[in-house]
Amino acid sequence: MGDSYVGEWWKGRSYGMGVQTCGDGNCSVGEFNCGVKHGLGCYHFRNGDRYAGEYFGDKIYGLESTTLPMIIAMRDRSMKVARKAAENVIHLRRVDKQVTKAVMAANRAATAARVAVVKAIQNRMDGKFCDLDI
Structure with a gap:
């Protein structure tokens, strides 16, 4: 099963608040910009771990909050x-x-x-x- 995204769109790309569910079971909830995680978000790993913090251009930015x-x-x-x-x-x-x-x-x-x-x-x-x- 592939990735899916539910949330705000702009010019055909995920933009604003949304939920991205990956085919491997991981899930990201938060802000998106031009199709990538950008801003505040929470990443849920399929093993139960999670990261809550900021993203910049799909990369973890700053410390976990x-x-x-x-x-x-x-x-x-x-x-x-x-x-x-x-x-x-x-x-x-x-x-x-x-x-x-x-x-x-x-x-x-x-x-x-x-x-x-x-x-x-x-x-x-x-x-x-x-x-x-x-």
Whole structure:
């Protein structure tokens, strides 16, 4: 059986929080970047041993940390990312409303311009060159 990954993706690669299960029974839970372990994570060996700490470019980086503080740090980072995503959604709704209002105003202006052109053509045909009668 081969490796599998469940979690966040970006441009076809594991990116963000996820769980990678290897075909040999080992498992990695934590942060990924461009398809490799990067950031805080916990590696569970099939024999029961585990490493909890930081990774940099798929390599162990720094000293092993205790599991609880690492889990708390991962939770805090995830919550921060979720809050930022929620703020962005709210901002997008505001921008969407502003764009809709601007499009409606532009459509009204275009309609008014069309009416003015039609009136000008009608006036010219009737011999009125300067009076638009709008």
